[in-house]
Amino acid sequence: MAGGGFPRVPRTRPDRRRADAELSRKGADRMTREEFEGALRAIGARQYHDLHPFHALLHGGKLNKGQVQAWALNRFYYQVSIPRKDLTLMSRVTDPALRREWMHRVLDHDGTGDGSAGGIERWLRLTDGIGLDRGYVTSLKGILPATRFAVDAYVNFVGTRTTLEAVASSLTELFAPAIHEQRIHGFEAYYAFANDATLSYFRKRLDQAPRDVSFGLAYVLDNARTPEHQQQCLDALRFKTEVLWAQLDALHHAYVDPGHIPPGAFVPEGMTPTEYAR
Amino acid sequence: MAGGGFPRVPRTRPDRRRADAELSRKGADRMTREEFEGALRAIGARQYHDLHPFHALLHGGKLNKGQVQAWALNRFYYQVSIPRKDLTLMSRVTDPALRREWMHRVLDHDGTGDGSAGGIERWLRLTDGIGLDRGYVTSLKGILPATRFAVDAYVNFVGTRTTLEAVASSLTELFAPAIHEQRIHGFEAYYAFANDATLSYFRKRLDQAPRDVSFGLAYVLDNARTPEHQQQCLDALRFKTEVLWAQLDALHHAYVDPGHIPPGAFVPEGMTPTEYAR
Numbered sequence: 228m229a230g231g232g233f234p235r236v237p238r239t240r241p242d243r244r245r246a247d248a249e250l251s252r253k254g255a256d257r258m259t260r261e262e263f264e265g266a267l268r269a270i271g272a273r274q275y276h277d278l279h280p281f282h283a284l285l286h287g288g289k290l291n292k293g294q295v296q297a298w299a300l301n302r303f304y305y306q307v308s309i310p311r312k313d314l315t316l317m318s319r320v321t322d323p324a325l326r327r328e329w330m331h332r333v334l335d336h337d338g339t340g341d342g343s344a345g346g347i348e349r350w351l352r353l354t355d356g357i358g359l360d361r362g363y364v365t366s367l368k369g370i371l372p373a374t375r376f377a378v379d380a381y382v383n384f385v386g387t388r389t390t391l392e393a394v395a396s397s398l399t400e401l402f403a404p405a406i407h408e409q410r411i412h413g414f415e416a417y418y419a420f421a422n423d424a425t426l427s428y429f430r431k432r433l434d435q436a437p438r439d440v441s442f443g444l445a446y447v448l449d450n451a452r453t454p455e456h457q458q459q460c461l462d463a464l465r466f467k468t469e470v471l472w473a474q475l476d477a478l479h480h481a482y483v484d485p486g487h488i489p490p491g492a493f494v495p496e497g498m499t500p501t502e503y504a505r
Numbered sequence: 506m507a508g509g510g511f512p513r514v515p516r517t518r519p520d521r522r523r524a525d526a527e528l529s530r531k532g533a534d535r536m537t538r539e540e541f542e543g544a545l546r547a548i549g550a551r552q553y554h555d556l557h558p559f560h561a562l563l564h565g566g567k568l569n570k571g572q573v574q575a576w577a578l579n580r581f582y583y584q585v586s587i588p589r590k591d592l593t594l595m596s597r598v599t600d601p602a603l604r605r606e607w608m609h610r611v612l613d614h615d616g617t618g619d620g621s622a623g624g625i626e627r628w629l630r631l632t633d634g635i636g637l638d639r640g641y642v643t644s645l646k647g648i649l650p651a652t653r654f655a656v657d658a659y660v661n662f663v664g665t666r667t668t669l670e671a672v673a674s675s676l677t678e679l680f681a682p683a684i685h686e687q688r689i690h691g692f693e694a695y696y697a698f699a700n701d702a703t704l705s706y707f708r709k710r711l712d713q714a715p716r717d718v719s720f721g722l723a724y725v726l727d728n729a730r731t732p733e734h735q736q737q738c739l740d741a742l743r744f745k746t747e748v749l750w751a752q753l754d755a756l757h758h759a760y761v762d763p764g765h766i767p768p769g770a771f772v773p774e775g776m777t778p779t780e781y782a783r
Contacts, residue, residue, distance in 0.1 A: 273768060274767075274768035274769065274781075277783065278768075278781040278782070278783060279781065280765065280781070371751075372655075372744075372747035372748070372750065372751050373651055373654070373655070373751045373754065373755070375658070376651070376654040376655045376657075376658040376748075376751060377650075377651070377654045379654075379658055379661070380653070380654040380657055380658070383657070383661060465769075466650075468768075469650035469767070469769075470650070470654075472650065472767055472768070473649075473650050473651045473654060473755070473767070476651065476755065476758050476759075476765065476767060477651070477751070477754065477755075477758075479758065479763075479765070480754050480755075480757065480758040481754075484762070484763045485757075485762045485763065487558065487754070487757070489552075489747070489750055489751070489754060490551060490552035490556075490746075490750070491552065491743075491747075503552075503556040503557065503558070504556070505555065505556060
């Protein structure tokens with residue numbers, strides 16, 4: 228089509244992302260509790276990142292060491308940012324009961340200092356186990372800029388939106404247990420690095436995520452009192468799926484297909500930095 | 506390498522992004538004005554987005570109508586965000602002279618209302634000319650989430666860093682005239698949509714960018730008074746190149762190679778939405 232003149236064709240595409248939710252709202256009526264929960268879950272069915280091709284490769288044993296390292300290295304930035312996200316949310320909450328409930332998420336990630344490892348430490352046991360230097364991982368040097376932009380967008384989201392939207396954005400946890408199960412089984416089946424240490428993060432989250440999300444889901448169902456609130460919650464959850472998806476798109480582009488590593492980003496051993504020339 | 510056991514190899518990679526600048530600083534000495542300007546320009550030589558493969562395709566007439574539409578649609582979000590970026594910067598400046606100087610950037614984009622089109626209107630003449638509906642473009646529906654995350658990161662950067670860093674991040678304009686020349690020539694050579702209307706944005710920027718950047722460069726060279734200031738400016742400019750690069754990575758991934766369009770994003774006519782299945 229190059230050089231084809233691009234005849235002007237006015238076009239008005241429906242926003243397909245919103246179509247399902249809006250249909251299920253039957254105009255501007257408030258959805259019932261069941262309809263609303265169904266609309267939230269439909270977002271996961273449609274665009275949670277377990278659908279992303281990168282995860283099929285990761286969980287199917289199709290990635291090499293350097294590609295798994297790149298994933299774990301970049302995902303570490305998400306892990307260390309989650310407590311900042313949760314504290315940003317809490318800093319804007321006026322209800323002590325909600326803050327008290329939410330605090331355990333921070334402790335889950337940071338650890339309580341009583342000898343049981345928190346989520347960040349567990350993730351570092353994974354990066355240890357796949358041959359990444361801890362100092363390099365925690366320096367955050369080498370992560371993809373797109374990882375930083377997506378994760379920071381999530382922190383900024385909860386810092387600027389309503390508490391209801393911030394809580395709704397956490398509801399990707401509704402869909403997380405299934406992907407953690409797949410990951411544990413895939414890692415055990417295909418990768419020799421799988422052991423109690425490297426899998427401990429995912430096994431722990433199988434316990435933690437359902438507790439977190441049962442509170443978060445009830446909060447959202449109880450507090451979305453208008454059609455507008457419900458739409459905001461759906462948009463917030465959709466936004467969060469986009470944050471997760473964009474991280475995998477960037478990994479896939481840099482390290483799988485076409486394998487264009489951006490200037491300055493992590494280059495696994497055995498891969499050569501992508502050459503860009505004028 | 507799947508299943509290969511991933512033997513642990515501690516690794517300490519130098520941060521290659523910083524290597525050149527740090528070498529040129531000879532330790533922690535303040536660079537001379539010439540050395541500092543050279544270090545700033547070296548970032549452009551190394552990682553300005555004229556090096557990105559997407560631009561080689563765009564300027565070489567290798568993209569089809571839908572791919573050019575995807576580029577122009579996404580880039581529109583950058584265009585409409587630049588005045589917000591500049592006003593965010595200005596809102597934090599205490600020197601009226603600097604605010605007065607910076608204001609013309611906003612007017613360049615927004616237009617002065619006296620009949621001459623601003624940059625946003627000029628960009629819409631481009632999207633008109635390649636067959637995109639204005640209402641759809643300005644709705645911002647269909648842009649890639651990664652575009653939004655990268656552009657918003659830029660706005661947040663100037664809202665949270667020092668004025669010096671904010672000004673330094675604008676210095677990609679040092680490298681812009683060359684790419685605008687390439688684009689004008691490439692479009693004229695290869696695409697039938699090229700005409701005075703669709704090229705007016707780029708032609709105008711050939712006049713505006715040198716004026717903007719001569720002020721910005723002098724400001725940075727004058728106000729980076731310590732080695733730390735100089736390093737902050739280099740980091741800010743590098744950050745900005747990453748904002749630009751990440752936008753092209755996302756476009757390339759979605760619409761060129763491997764051509765995985767994220768759920769909900771723009772699907773050009775003639776392309777089918779990427780199917781993702783569990």
